[in-house]
Amino acid sequence: xxxxxxxxxxxxxxGTTLARQLRxxxxxxxxxxxxxxxxxxxxxxLMYVYMGHLSWDQLEPYxxxxxxxxxxxxxxxxITSIQQNEKTIVLSNGERLAYDRLVLATGSxxxxxxxxxxxxxxxxxxxxxxxxxxLEAMTPRIKRAVIVGGGLxxxxxxxxxxxxxxxxxxxxxxxxxxxxxxxxxxxxxxxxHIVEHGINLKTSTSLVEICGDExxxxxxVVTDKGEKIPCEFVGLTAGVRPNIDFLKGSDLxxxxxxxxxxFLQTNLTDVYAIGDCAELRQPKSNRRAIEAVWYVxxxxxxxxALTLSGxxxxxxxxxxxxxxxxxxxxxxxxxxVAPEEHENEAHFTWQDPTKLRSVxxxxxxxxxxxxxxxxxxxxxxxxxxxxWLNDKANINTVIKQLKEANFDPEFYTHYEQNIQNxxxxxxxxxxx
Amino acid sequence: xxxxxxxxxxxxxxxGLVLGLLGLALLFFxxxxxxxxxxxxxxxxxxxxxxxxxxxxxxxxYRGQPAGVKNNGVWFDGLSSRGLLGWFVALALTGFYxxxxxxxxxxxxNAQGNTALVAFFDPLSKLLNGNAAxxxxxxxxxxxxxxxxxxxxxxxxxxxxxxxxxxxxxVMFFQLGFAFLIPELLSLFNPETPYFAKDLKxxxxxxxxxxxxxxxxxxxNGGNLGRFMLFSGIAMIFIVSPVLTYLYGKRxxxxxxCGCGALAETxxxxxxxxxxxxxxVWKFERxxxxxxxxxxxxxxxxxxxxxxxxxxxxxxxxxETFVIGVVAFLLLLMGLIYVYKRxxxxxxxxxxxxxxxxxIIGTLSIQAFSGEKHILFIKSYTLTKWYGFGIxxxxxGVLGVGFYPLLGSRVWCRFGCPMAAILGLQxxxxxxxxxxxxxxxxxxxxxxxxYCEMGIDVRAYAQKGQNIxxxxxxxxxxCSAVCPRGVLKLENGSVNQRTNLPEFPLGNSL
Numbered sequence: 001x002x003x004x005x006x007x008x009x010x011x012x013x014x015g016t017t018l019a020r021q022l023r024x025x026x027x028x029x030x031x032x033x034x035x036x037x038x039x040x041x042x043x044x045x046l047m048y049v050y051m052g053h054l055s056w057d058q059l060e061p062y063x064x065x066x067x068x069x070x071x072x073x074x075x076x077x078x079i080t081s082i083q084q085n086e087k088t089i090v091l092s093n094g095e096r097l098a099y100d101r102l103v104l105a106t107g108s109x110x111x112x113x114x115x116x117x118x119x120x121x122x123x124x125x126x127x128x129x130x131x132x133x134x135l136e137a138m139t140p141r142i143k144r145a146v147i148v149g150g151g152l153x154x155x156x157x158x159x160x161x162x163x164x165x166x167x168x169x170x171x172x173x174x175x176x177x178x179x180x181x182x183x184x185x186x187x188x189x190x191x192x193h194i195v196e197h198g199i200n201l202k203t204s205t206s207l208v209e210i211c212g213d214e215x216x217x218x219x220x221v222v223t224d225k226g227e228k229i230p231c232e233f234v235g236l237t238a239g240v241r242p243n244i245d246f247l248k249g250s251d252l253x254x255x256x257x258x259x260x261x262x263f264l265q266t267n268l269t270d271v272y273a274i275g276d277c278a279e280l281r282q283p284k285s286n287r288r289a290i291e292a293v294w295y296v297x298x299x300x301x302x303x304x305a306l307t308l309s310g311x312x313x314x315x316x317x318x319x320x321x322x323x324x325x326x327x328x329x330x331x332x333x334x335x336x337v338a339p340e341e342h343e344n345e346a347h348f349t350w351q352d353p354t355k356l357r358s359v360x361x362x363x364x365x366x367x368x369x370x371x372x373x374x375x376x377x378x379x380x381x382x383x384x385x386x387x388w389l390n391d392k393a394n395i396n397t398v399i400k401q402l403k404e405a406n407f408d409p410e411f412y413t414h415y416e417q418n419i420q421n422x423x424x425x426x427x428x429x430x431x432x
Numbered sequence: 433x434x435x436x437x438x439x440x441x442x443x444x445x446x447x448g449l450v451l452g453l454l455g456l457a458l459l460f461f462x463x464x465x466x467x468x469x470x471x472x473x474x475x476x477x478x479x480x481x482x483x484x485x486x487x488x489x490x491x492x493x494y495r496g497q498p499a500g501v502k503n504n505g506v507w508f509d510g511l512s513s514r515g516l517l518g519w520f521v522a523l524a525l526t527g528f529y530x531x532x533x534x535x536x537x538x539x540x541x542n543a544q545g546n547t548a549l550v551a552f553f554d555p556l557s558k559l560l561n562g563n564a565a566x567x568x569x570x571x572x573x574x575x576x577x578x579x580x581x582x583x584x585x586x587x588x589x590x591x592x593x594x595x596x597x598x599x600x601x602x603v604m605f606f607q608l609g610f611a612f613l614i615p616e617l618l619s620l621f622n623p624e625t626p627y628f629a630k631d632l633k634x635x636x637x638x639x640x641x642x643x644x645x646x647x648x649x650x651x652x653n654g655g656n657l658g659r660f661m662l663f664s665g666i667a668m669i670f671i672v673s674p675v676l677t678y679l680y681g682k683r684x685x686x687x688x689x690c691g692c693g694a695l696a697e698t699x700x701x702x703x704x705x706x707x708x709x710x711x712x713v714w715k716f717e718r719x720x721x722x723x724x725x726x727x728x729x730x731x732x733x734x735x736x737x738x739x740x741x742x743x744x745x746x747x748x749x750x751x752e753t754f755v756i757g758v759v760a761f762l763l764l765l766m767g768l769i770y771v772y773k774r775x776x777x778x779x780x781x782x783x784x785x786x787x788x789x790x791x792i793i794g795t796l797s798i799q800a801f802s803g804e805k806h807i808l809f810i811k812s813y814t815l816t817k818w819y820g821f822g823i824x825x826x827x828x829g830v831l832g833v834g835f836y837p838l839l840g841s842r843v844w845c846r847f848g849c850p851m852a853a854i855l856g857l858q859x860x861x862x863x864x865x866x867x868x869x870x871x872x873x874x875x876x877x878x879x880x881x882x883y884c885e886m887g888i889d890v891r892a893y894a895q896k897g898q899n900i901x902x903x904x905x906x907x908x909x910x911c912s913a914v915c916p917r918g919v920l921k922l923e924n925g926s927v928n929q930r931t932n933l934p935e936f937p938l939g940n941s942l
Contacts, residue, residue: 013876021936045877052505053914055513058882061891063711163504165438196498294875299940306942316941323873323917328500328592330918332873379918382871382938407870407921409912411594 004098005029006308007089008105009079013294014275015105016040017301018308019072025309028100030071033089035078037129039064043107044294046132047156051163082250084268101270101308104247104258105301108240108276108292110153115236117210122218123234126157135233142166144231146221148207149238150177152324155190157235158199159327169200169229171207171221173238183339185349186358186376190326193356197327210234240292242277255279257290262314264304272308274300286320286336293322319389320372321382329356334385335372337362345371348395348426350419352377359419363395370398378415379407399423437496444492452485462540462552469540469551478552483581490585499592501914503883511837512702518837526834533825536567560616562623569616575695576612580604582698589701595909595922599687603694606633611691622657626650630661633689635668637728638851640824644816645739652746674858680924681865682855683907690851692844695833696885697908700841704885704910707840713887717847717904718780722787724823725853730794731819733758737798755799762792773861776931780903784857823848842885846904856903864924865907866931867900869893871938873919880911880920894919897937901930 006022008015011034019030041059048054067074078092088096110125112118122138124131145161147154150172158170174180176187177194194201206224213219220230242257253259253267257279264272275297276290283289299317306313324331337360341347346365351358357377363370370393373385384405388398403416423429458478462469494502510517531538540548550565553573557565583604590596615630628650629639636642642665651658676684686693696704733755740751749757766788769777777785832844845852859865867890874897880890886904890911893900900920912920936942 042876042878044875045879048877048879051503052508053501053503054878054882055507058709058878061876061878061895193498295872295939298872298937302936302940302942313942318939318941321872321939323875325916328498330916332918379870379921382873386871386938407868407918409593409595409909410922411598413594 002029004087004100005031005073006101006103007097007099008032008103009089010034010105010107010275010277011037011040011074012043012105012107012275012297013040014107014297014301015103017298018103018105018274018305019301020070021302021305022308023070023072025305025311027071028308029073031073031075031097033075033077033079035076038074038076039067041129043127046126046129047160050132050136050160080246082247082252082268082271084251084271087270099270101272103304103308104244104266104271104273104277105275105297106243106277107297109243109245110236111239111241112236113238115148115207115210117212117218118236120210120212120218120234121216122232123210123236125236126153126160127240138233139164139166142233144229145169145233145235146171146229146231147235147237148221149236150174150179150203151237151239152178153240154235154237155194155326157237158194159197161233161235162197162199166233167200168198169202169231170194171205171223172201172203173206175204177201177203179339181339182374183347183349183360185351186360186374189351189356189358189376190329193327193329240276242279242290242292244277263307263312264300264315272304274304280315284317287317295321319386321385329376330379331374331376332380333372333374334380334382335362335370335389337372337374348399348423350415350422352415352418357415359415361395361398368395369393370395373398381405381407396429441492441495444495445489448485448487448489448492450485451481452489455479455481455483455485459549459552462548466547469548470554471552472555475552475555479577482577486581487584490588493585494588494591501916502589503879503914506702506705512705514706514838522835522837525836526830529825529830529834532567532571533829539567539570541567560613561619563619572612575691576607578699579607579691579694582701583694586698586701590913593909593913596913599909600697602688603690603697606689607691607694610634618657622655625654625658628654628658628661629665630657631691632661632664632668633685634691635665635673635851637725637732637854638690638692638849639665640728640731640819640850641816643732643739644735645742648736648739649743649746673855677855677858678863681863681905681907682852682859683865683905683922685855686845686852686906687908692828692832692849693906696836696841696845700833700836700885703836703841705840705882706838707842707846707885707887709881709884709887709889711889714889717887718783720847721849721853721856722783724827724848725784725850726787726790726794727819728823728850729791730798731815733791733795734798734802735816737802752799755795758795759792762788762795766792769861776861778860781857781860784853784860784903787853840885840887842887842906845906846886852904852906859905860901860903862927864927865901866923866925867893867905867911868921868923868925869897869899869937870917870919870921872897872940873917874937875917877916879914879916883910883914885910890920895937896933898933899930 006028008019011032015032019032022030039060040062042061045054045059049056049059079089080092081090083090088098090096108127110127124134144167146169147157148171158168161168176184177190179187191201208222208224210218211220218234220228221234222228244254244258247254251268257277258266258273259281260266260273260278261281264274264278266273276292280289300315303313303315319335321334338345344364345362347360347362349358349360359378360374362372370388399420402419406414455478458474468474507513511521540546540550546554546564550567550570553565553570557563557569583600587597587600610633611631618630628647641647651662687697736754737751740747740754769785827848828844835843874894876891876895878891880894884890886906888902888905890900907922909922912922
């Protein structure tokens with residue numbers, strides 16, 4: 001009999017990266033179990049299938065033969081519990097599978113804040129393949145939609161629905177779009193862009209309740225402004241939380257997510273957690289305990305692959321980076337940039353007065369050390385910023401050498417000179 | 433409010449569609465009415481309607497739309513997703529190509545006096561080159577018109593992307609000027625010279641008959657112009673092309689200058705996502721493109737050899753000198769690649785390397801086993817005819833363009849073009865060009881791979897943090913344009929370390 005495999009629960013970017021990187025370094029048997037899909041797909045690209053940019057098979061980064069060739073076993077099943085003493089997991093059909101090591105990479109699930117009517121038909125989030133299928137099935141009946149929650153999934157869902165000719169109202173509770181991350185100036189620019197795309201945007205507006213008809217279909221939402229907005233679909237996109245409900249009552253230490261140490265190990269021997277569902281007991285300074293983004297899932301997978309192949313390695317993410325796209329505006333960020341200035345962080349913002357383009361630098365006002373950058377509409381070179389951040393570069397150096405970090409396609413207009421001029425003018429500098 | 437705008441948009445689009453189709457339908461009238469086939473006004477009306485209709489359609493398609501990626505509904509539209517409409521268009525195009533290559537008389541071509549469609553184009557042909565039209569003139573005119581009109585549409589679609597705009601203006605310029613107007617006008621002003629190719633950019637081996645005996649003779653008998661075309665043709669192959677490919681990659685040709693590329697990038701743009709990204713298809717691609725490469729080399733060497741055999745007075749060197757020269761050149765090439773680029777011989781490049789070896793063996797066999805009229809026991813005429821039929825017509829035309837709506841827009845460029853194979857080898861081994869992957873920013877969404885017309889699985893590289901240096905990449909830049917996270921950039925830089933594969937993509941301190 002073959003030895004029990006390393007079992008990975010979840011075939012998202014974290015679980016898949018782990019399996020791939022582990023296979024490169026070790027011949028241990030690997031089994032990935034997913035409730036959601038037969039094969040790994042790019043969750044971040046679900047929207048492109050709905051909009052007709054991609055077919056479903058184009059969402060899958062590896063051909064189906066890849067898994068067999070690399071001896072990574074796949075199983076479509078739901079697990080109900082972990083029997084840590086016997087080192088087995090129990091599937092929903094009662095079957096038990098023994099593991100050598102167990103890795104939980106179960107991802108997130110959309111937040112639901114107990115709104116009245118949130119269980120009605122036509123009310124959903126967008127996270128899983130099943131969410132997409134449900135939305136697709138529903139679409140012919142949707143004329144008007146309301147989206148609740150001003151974050152990344154909210155704006156993507158707005159773009160998706162709009163692309164299918166649906167009238168979209170977008171409720172953002174905060175004064176500005178995504179104001180937990182970007183500044184009011186940046187938020188206003190994005191808001192203007194959202195409106196230009198034909199979305200009915202309502203900031204500082206919260207959902208009070210969702211109204212249904214006698215058949216249980218959503219027919220309208222009521223906002224805290226007392227407005228009743230008729231609709232056939234309500235998208236709930238007020239963030240995500242770790243998808244760990246099935247683990248409640250187990251011996252695992254759980255807070256908001258599954259608590260893990262620096263080596264991504266849970267309190268149970270031979271049980272690990274990575275990706276969105278993992279909560280670091282001791283996150284690094286400037287980093288959060290749960291970082292539900294693609295890149296973190298990937299990096300945790302890479303790290304754990306080293307540990308499980310015999311090279312015990314702590315999770316050590318380098319400088320923060322992220323990216324998104326708001327309709328036609330691309331966003332990239334490197335390092336630390338708070339939404340607004342504070343004691344240890346000064347900001348310099350440059351905005352193209354005519355085009356939807358802006359850059360915001362953050363730096364220490366005392367030492368002038370460069371801390372991070374937000375860029376909208378200008379592509380920046382990751383490698384260059386990684387190096388500046390590692391070198392603890394001075395803000396003046398970064399602004400002076402900014403051209404080296406430009407990553408826009410050839411022949412694009414360059415804005416580095418304008419940015420430098422604005423910086424010099426603001427600080428009364430003659431030369432950088 | 434939104435619905436009024438939508439109504440206006442679809443009204444405008446549909447009007448354009450109707451006008452364009454009406455213009456297209458007028459091209460069929462000459463088949464039924466001989467009198468109409470001689471109507472200049474008819475031709476003007478038809479081409480004007482096609483032009484107006486296409487421009488109107490493009491205008492309303494993108495008017496009032498914010499600038500940005502415009503791929504909504506690509507997989508819902510039958511034309512762009514191998515639906516009924518796609519199959520219908522493929523069938524119609526294929527039919528046209530079969531008539532064009534094999535039954536030109538069905539289109540009305542007749543050396544004694546054209547009828548039907550070919551006669552319809554007589555007035556324009558006489559205006560431009562002084563002669564009655566041929567089926568090739570009809571084809572060339574429609575081909576150029578398609579590039580110009582769909583070029584405008586493409587520019588409209590990618591108006592936020594200056595790389596795309598400049599590149600498209602370039603292909604439109606080279607098609608209209610170099611491929612169409614200049615050769616026609618040169619014929620007009622040199623009526624007494626025999627026919628030879630006057631499209632400077634259409635070099636060997638894409639122009640497979642360049643070294644054929646009749647063509648060499650016509651160039652040598654074609655006065656200053658003929659000799660100019662002969663020398664510049666050779667200079668293009670041995671000097672201009674290697675230098676530009678070193679500096680900018682094969683894109684300088686394939687997606688900026690080439691006529692086949694021009695049609696693929698403009699009229700073919702709605703079909704780019706149909707190219708297969710399967711590894712098995714990539715394997716097939718390696719075999720087929722190198723088979724064509726070996727075939728075109730041997731055919732060319734054979735025809736030059738037989739030309740030198742039968743025309744010893746027209747050249748300053750003998751056929752033996754020629755064979756020794758070719759073999760020495762190719763051996764030197766192989767030697768240099770082996771010494772300096774051994775490490776870079778991935779599968780694509782290795783196949784090219786082996787192909788050169790096969791060509792050497794083939795060349796020596798020609799010398800050993802051929803007579804004056806027989807190359808390797810086959811008539812040299814038969815050999816070139818096979819090539820013209822199999823590769824020139826069936827592959828590049830019927831399959832290459834006819835199957836746009838089924839297999840994507842670069843079937844010929846990917847699986848057949850010997851020019852692409854040569855440029856590809858150089859691009860892989862000795863060029864400053866690469867597509868840089870931006871650190872760890874890839875989210876594996878797959879837009880880059882989906883919209884790569886050459887069927888390169890761009891994502892497979894990007895998600896590993898590896899740069900893309902592939903023989904087949906034509907540098908169209910669409911992967912970079914459709915990337916939602918700013919991960920891909922076409923650029924020219926140092927030749928060394930273009931293809932480093934990091935252990936992990938950027939972002940992790942491991």
